[in-house]
Amino acid sequence: MSDLVTTDWLAAHLKNVRVLDANWYMPDDPRNAESDYLAGHIPGAVHFGIDAVADHTTDLPHMMPSPGQFAEQVGEMGIGNDTMVVVYDHTGLFSAPRVWWMLKVMGHDKVAVLDGGLPKWRAERRPVESGRVTPAPAVFTPAPRPQLMRQFDDVMSIVRDRSAQMVDARSAARFTAQEPEPRPGVRGGHMPGAANLPWRAVVRADGTLKSEDELDAIFADAGVDLHAPIVTTCGSGISAAILMLALQRVGAPKVALYDGSWTEWGGRPEAPVERP
Numbered sequence: 333m334s335d336l337v338t339t340d341w342l343a344a345h346l347k348n349v350r351v352l353d354a355n356w357y358m359p360d361d362p363r364n365a366e367s368d369y370l371a372g373h374i375p376g377a378v379h380f381g382i383d384a385v386a387d388h389t390t391d392l393p394h395m396m397p398s399p400g401q402f403a404e405q406v407g408e409m410g411i412g413n414d415t416m417v418v419v420y421d422h423t424g425l426f427s428a429p430r431v432w433w434m435l436k437v438m439g440h441d442k443v444a445v446l447d448g449g450l451p452k453w454r455a456e457r458r459p460v461e462s463g464r465v466t467p468a469p470a471v472f473t474p475a476p477r478p479q480l481m482r483q484f485d486d487v488m489s490i491v492r493d494r495s496a497q498m499v500d501a502r503s504a505a506r507f508t509a510q511e512p513e514p515r516p517g518v519r520g521g522h523m524p525g526a527a528n529l530p531w532r533a534v535v536r537a538d539g540t541l542k543s544e545d546e547l548d549a550i551f552a553d554a555g556v557d558l559h560a561p562i563v564t565t566c567g568s569g570i571s572a573a574i575l576m577l578a579l580q581r582v583g584a585p586k587v588a589l590y591d592g593s594w595t596e597w598g599g600r601p602e603a604p605v606e607r608p
Contacts, residue, residue, distance in 0.1 A: 333416060335432065335580050336541060337444045339453050342374075342418055349416040350467070351377040352409065355450075356427035356570065359393075360514050368422055372460045374453060378409045378467060380419070380431050382570075393515075393568045394430075396481065396591050399474040402438050410467030413440065420446035420453070424539015426531075429573035433589055439475030445577060448540045482563050482590045487597065491524050491604060496561035496586075498526035499554070501571040502594065509607045514567065518598040521605040523565070529554040531571035534578040547582045558584040565590040565597075 342349070353373045355365040369379045385405045387395040397405070411417060417435060421428040428445045435443040446453070454460065482490075490496045500522055505511035507528040509520030522528065533550055534542055542550070551558060562584060566572040572589050579587045590597075597603045 333442050333444055335444055335577060336447050337418055338447055339456055339458065342446055342453075343458060345416075346375065349418050350410055351375075352380040352417060352419045352428075352431060353377040353421070353450075354380040354382060354419045354428045354431040355422040356382045356394075356430070358514060365422075370462060370464060372450075372462055373465075374420065374450065375459055375461045376465055377420075378465050380409065382427060382430060385434070392592055392596050395569070396434060396437065399438060399476050402434070403472045403474045406435075406438075407470050407472045410470050411440075411472055412470035413473055415442065415470065417443040418446050419443065420449040422450045424449045424451045425535045425541055425574060425577075427570055429577040430570050433480070433573040433576055437477055437480045438472075439477060440472075448538060451539050480588050482588045484592055484596055484600070484603075487523065487563065487565075487590050488603070490563060494525055496563050496588075497556060498523050498590075499556055499562055499564050499575055500526045500528050500594070501531040501564060501566035501575045502528070503530050503532075504528055506567070506594075513594070513598060515595055515599075518595055519605055520598070521607040522594075523597060524604050524606045526565070526606075527554050527556060529556065529575060531566065531574040534574060541578060541581065544582055547578050551579070551582065558582060561586040561588075563588050563590050565593045567593055568595045569593045 353369045357363050382394045387397045419428040419431045432445045507522045564572040564575040569591050
């Protein structure tokens, strides 16, 4: 299964896949993702709450939960190990890649992101429905892939020995501490040696991912070696997954995501921070 599917593909296979509405908004956005899901979603779509399917033992936002918790919650969404899953959001291409990555980390390869998301689906006048979808539960057995995820200590080692490239998906203004972080108590700046590639650079205005040729040029301009190990990071592990999806598209073989991202790094005093 491709990691990115078109609205045409989803329309043709809608009855054979589990669709997940993985919409999510930044903490300073007054909109409510669950309310927007209930108001209108792709037919049959189940709501995936990124802040609900998360580790609630930490103050960090939407960190990856334990395999057992993840298995229980996605099982309640009707996802088993053989279920084909398509994930979308209401922005076009923003929070859906996070859920794509989470499923990949837990060993599920039958998952794709809907290119263009709900805005493209609606623009094409395809059907939507309202209300909550509650499917029959399924059994999901996780097979975790730790190589797709990095933790704080891993990144501390990378900063020291430069064993991987850190690629930060936040805006240039946040990367350079010219704009404050949206979460209180988090310092501005970036990890020493990190490259900045704002996630919007890899997404078209219509919410679709740019072509392979375009992405190759974008990563090259950012100084990213696609053949060397890469760790993506952002504010809280959401937009870092967009870069991971883009890197998957261009065939980068060794990519992981720093789950705690800048919320963790900028909030820990022992973590070194660079500013211009």
